[in-house]
Amino acid sequence: MFRTRRLALASVAAAAATALVAGCASGTGGSSSGASGDTLTLWTHNAGNSAELDVVKKIIKDFNDSQDKYTVELQSFPQTDYNNSVVAAASARKLPCLLDVDGPNVANWAWGGYLAPIDVTGSEVPVKDQLASTVGTYKDQLYSFGFYDVSLAFFARKSVLNEHGIRIPTMDKPWTRSEFDTALAKLKKSGEFAYPLEMGTGGSGEWWPYAYSPQLQSFGGDLIDRNGYKTASGTLDGKESVEWGNWFRSLVTKGYMAKKSGADPNKDFLAGKSAIQWDGSWNAAKNAQKLGDDLAIIPPVDFGNGPTIGGASWQWAMSSTCSNKDGAQEWLKFSRQTKYFVDYAKATSTIPATDAAAQQIADYQPGGKFEVLVQFAREYATVRPVTPAYPYISTEFQKAAQDILAGADPKNALGLAAKNIDNNLKTNNNYAG
The missing domain is CATH 3.40.190.10 (Periplasmic binding protein-like II)
Structure with a gap:
């Protein structure tokens, strides 16, 4: 959601860009982090935004309860501090395994070595079914996906x-x-x-x-x-x-x-x-x-x-230094269920990233009072330049x-x-x- 969600990026843009110039040369090398065995850390910018944070917590709980191999642990940050925290952690090679990223920043973070490409094939929701603006790619590789957009x-x-x-x-x-x-x-x-x-x-x-x-x-x-x-x-x-x-x-x-x-x-x-x-x-x-x-x-x-x-809002990604990429991608795949796309939209009044989710929300269904906003997102959205x-x-x-x-x-x-x-x-x- 935009209100305050997108506003943090530019305030740290210069610092982030400077840090990434130094970080790019070393790419994904160095120490791995973000997991202790099969316990994976997840970072989100949603501290103080209880509606969206509750959905994140629900997905984590459902994932942890669904199997006994991996455990995801949450750490939330105020949005105003989030990007600076990521930059600092990347410089120290202490990024979590899972993190959210504002869509326009994906190319920058991928280029800088923060993120690793992800493979979510086999998920309930195919990537091809999403609004184009809710998928983050760089150099023809998938780095992130989001559950919603705004219009x-x-x-x-x-x-x-x-x-x-x-x-x-x-x-x-x-x-x-x-x-x-x-x-x-x-x-x-x-x-x-x-x-x-x-x-x-x-x-x-x-x-x-x-x-x-x-x-x-x-x-x-x-x-x-x-x-x-x-x-x-x-x-x-x-x-x-x-x-x-x-x-x-x-x-x-x-x-x-x-x-x-x-x-x-x-x-x-x-x-x-x-x-x-x-x-x-x-x-x-x-x-x-x-x-x-x-x-x-x-x-x-x-x-x-x-x-x-x-186009493009907050999306989920995996860090390049994650020491348990298999576990991180299992969480990403698990999260890609239509019910969670619906949960995000209901909790945050955002536009669901898939038609299947939109059809489960009265206001976004064909004939719904906000269906036109879904059409705007589908027909008019132009992502900001996909460049670092x-x-x-x-x-x-x-x-x-x-x-x-x-x-x-x-x-x-x-x-x-x-x-x-x-x-x-x-x-x-x-x-x-």
């Missing part, structure tokens, strides 16, 4: 849109850029909203590339040239990306959106302070409870190259986007970010090896 969407009140003559878009006919801009102009002119659009600009860290780079991609730009992942110049600062930057800045200059939103954007939306909110599926149930049938769940805008949202450079890219994009909202020239801000990313790629030999 971005626009939320609005149907009554407000109808009052102002604004068409409620569908997946067959999403808003165009022109329609969206016209809708915001109408809402602003009405005088009913100080800022008609809420896009969470008070957020931090990974929220920025997760929330806003899909819009840049819909303009035709991207964070890096995905053909080889060897340069950002000409892509992140290309014509289409700069056009996105100018539009993004215009939302502030025209008074459509606050340069920095409040501490709880969804609360502000539900209180009627904004008319349209760019938010995640994690707040869909809360919105529906408050607004009922007046809630409109709206697809992303088509800015010219199709609607796009970010991603944590650095994430940090650079966040800085550039924040500078743009603060008044920086978009071409200059994106150009500097692209140059810095290219320097990082060059320093790390394009993360070869």
Whole structure:
């Protein structure tokens, strides 16, 4: 789930990337760890998130009770400390056997020697049945899988849109850029909203590339040239990306959106302070409870190259230094039961990673009130660049986007970010090896 789940990555990205540069050379060599005989340690970022942590505990208990060869022991961390703990443990070659990893970070951790490829053939749920965004691969090898994803969407009140003559878009006919801009102009002119659009600009860290780079991609730009992942110049600062930057800045200059939103954007939306909110599926149930049938769940805008949202959330993996890989993979295989995919979705209000699980949850079933969010995740999700450079890219994009909202020239801000990313790629030999 995104709310705070993705936010930890970028805050430690620079430190992690630095540590990985040193760690990559030694790869998977050195001491093994993570298990004492047939007792395996599992790390999760879910301390403080009891709903999801309870599902993890249930799977561990069920696995331990199901056989008498392996025992999995849990250690949970607050999300704000988790990535730093993994980096430190990797440097000391004291990683656990099993750990969760934020999807966009998989390539970085695999390249750095943190993770080992996994084989979960024979599981109840085949990997091919999952949403593509819930599977982590690097160099054509499987390194991780997740039980859920989340989806971005626009939320609005149907009554407000109808009052102002604004068409409620569908997946067959999403808003165009022109329609969206016209809708915001109408809402602003009405005088009913100080800022008609809420896009969470008070957020931090990974929220920025997760929330806003899909819009840049819909303009035709991207964070890096995905053909080889060897340069950002000409892509992140290309014509289409700069056009996105100018539009993004215009939302502030025209008074459509606050340069920095409040501490709880969804609360502000539900209180009627904004008319349209760019938010995640994690707040869909809360919105529906408050607004009922007046809630409109709206697809992303088509800015010219199709609607796009970010993809990938937290996933499970095995460390490269695990001294009992057979046991670790047995736990991973065991966990891949449809009932657990259902448990995660029910506990966390996330989108199940498989259709079979979605069909067991009323809101996500065909005809369910949130089925459209599953369709968004299936049709619109684009994973963030699958390159070990991603944590650095994430940090650079966040800085550039924040500078743009603060008044920086978009071409200059994106150009500097692209140059810095290219320097990082060059320093790390394009993360070869």
